[in-house]
Amino acid sequence: xxxxxxxxxxxxxxxxxxxxxxxxxxSDAGVAELVIVGMKxxxxxxxxxxxxxxxxxxxxxxxxxxxxxxxxxxxxxxIIAHHNRTLSGPxxxxxxxxxxxxxxx
Numbered sequence: 001x002x003x004x005x006x007x008x009x010x011x012x013x014x015x016x017x018x019x020x021x022x023x024x025x026x027s028d029a030g031v032a033e034l035v036i037v038g039m040k041x042x043x044x045x046x047x048x049x050x051x052x053x054x055x056x057x058x059x060x061x062x063x064x065x066x067x068x069x070x071x072x073x074x075x076x077x078x079i080i081a082h083h084n085r086t087l088s089g090p091x092x093x094x095x096x097x098x099x100x101x102x103x104x105x
Contacts, residue, residue, distance in 0.1 A: 014040075014047035023055050033058040035100060036092070037065035041076075041083050053091045061092040062100055 009020040017023045026034070034057050038045050045066040052059040063084045068076050088094035 014043045015051040016044070016048045017051050017055060023057075026057070031057075033060060035060045035062060035102075037062045039067055041066045041068040041080050043068075046083055046087065049087050049092050059092045060100070061087055061094050062097050063094050064097050065100075 007025065009016070009022050009025075011020055013019060034052050036045060036049055036052070036059055038048070045061070049059050049061055061084070066080065066083075068079050070076050071079070074082075084094055
């Protein structure tokens with residue numbers, strides 16, 4: 001088995017692709033499907049899901065794998081539920097963490 005090396009991309013924008021070179025790196029590596037989890041559902045997670053789809057990747061959003069804080073307008077759980085419903089279908093395949101499987105090559 002080949003040694004695995006970590007690659008670090010400095011992210012300064014809501015999309016993990018903006019100004020990072022990540023999309024090219026993933027394409028060069030032959031990656032087509034991305035599993036997305038993270039913090040700030042309404043900013044970074046939403047933007048990355050939409051950008052990944054626009055770039056031709058197949059994004060998979062882990063429904064119970066992203067989070068945010070309550071806002072003065074909505075509690076975190078409502079924000080998460082809204083984004084899961086909005087993104088599912090046109091932008092991502094939605095799965096729960098228990099159903100997320102990774103193939104080894």
